[in-house]
Every structure is written in C-alpha cells, then in structure tokens.
Amino acid sequence: MLTIALEQATFYAYHGLYPEETIIGNHFVLDVAVRIPGTVPVDDLSETVNYQGIYEVAKTVMAVPRPLLEEVVYELSDALKQRYPAIQHSVVTLRKMNPPMGASIRNSLVSLEKDY
Template identity: 95%
Template sequence: MLTIALEQATFYAYHGFYPEETIIGNTFVLDVAVRIPGTVPVDDLSETVNYQGIYEVASLVMAIPRPLLEEVVYELSDALKQRYPAIQHSTVTLRKMNPPMGASIRNSMVSLEKQY
C-alpha cells in the first residue's frame, strides 16, 4: 500500500455545537492519510492521490459549519473516496484547538479510520 498524507493543515472554521462557536469560530488542525494500492512504482500524478487535491477537498468540507466534529470527518472521508476511487483506507483526524470549555485544554480531537 502507498500512503499519501497531509499533516497539520490549519483552518479557521465555525464548527461547534454551541451558538457562540458558530459565530466566533476556532482554529482546527487536520491530519489526513489515505492509502492506495502500491504494487508498482508511480511515475505520473494521475496514478496516485494528489495531496493538493486532498487539501482542496478538505477546504470545501471545512468551509461548511457543522455542529459535531464527527460530521466533519465523515464528510471529508466520503468526499475523498468519491474524488479518488482508488483509496482503500483513510484516516482523518480533526483537532479543535483551545475548545471553549472553561478549562486549559490544548485541543479536542475526533479521528475516523475507514477501510473501503
């Protein structure tokens, strides 16, 4: 298997369950790793998953506010599989930095791993 990934892509977005989160927004850090068959060497971009394409899909998904981070990771996983049918496995991890909980917490995190 061949792994293509983006690590620590940072977005400012408006995901959150509480109304103030959808107004104020927050910083989110996204890690995405996908795996495709890797039995032969790749020498053309059309034979792989373009990590710029991963970022483009992530940007579109992150731009739509959702109440739960779980919704975001499922949507991103599904959108990547739709754009790149060769994907056989994906891991999408989303961190909300400094979640508004009244406590000193670096981040909350939701991670989804899917086998196709």
C-alpha cells in the same frame, strides 16, 4: 499500500454545537492519510492521489459549519473517496484548538479510520 498524507493543515472554521462557536469560530488542525494500492512504482500524478487535491477537498468540507466534529471527518472521508476511487483506507483526524470548555485544554480531537 502507498500512503499519501497531509499533516497539520490549519483552518479557521465555525464548527461547534454551541451558538457562540458558529459566530466566533476556532482554529482547527487536520491530519489526513489515505492509502492506495502500491504494488508498482508511480511515475505519473494520474496514478496516485494528489495531496493538493486532498487539501482542496478538505478546504471545501471545512468551509461548511457543522455542529459535530464527527460530521466533519465523515464528510471529508466520503468526499475523498468520491474524488479518488482508488483509496482503500483513510484516517482523518481533526483537532479543535482551545475548545471553549472553561478549562485549559490544548485541543479536542476526533479521528475516523475507514477501510473501503
């Protein structure tokens, strides 16, 4: 298998369950790794997953506010598979930095690992 990934892509977005989160927004850090068959060397972009394309899909998904981070990672996983049918496995991890919990917490995290 061949892995293509983006690590620590940062976004400012408005995901959150509480009304103030949808108004104020927050910083998010996204890691995405996808796997495709990798039995032969790749010498053309059309034979792989373009990591710029991964970012474009992520940017589109992150722009739509959702109450739960779980919704975001599922949506992103599904959108990547739709754009790149060769994907056989994905791991999407989303961190909300400094979540508004009244405590000193670096980040909350939701991660989805999927086989297709």
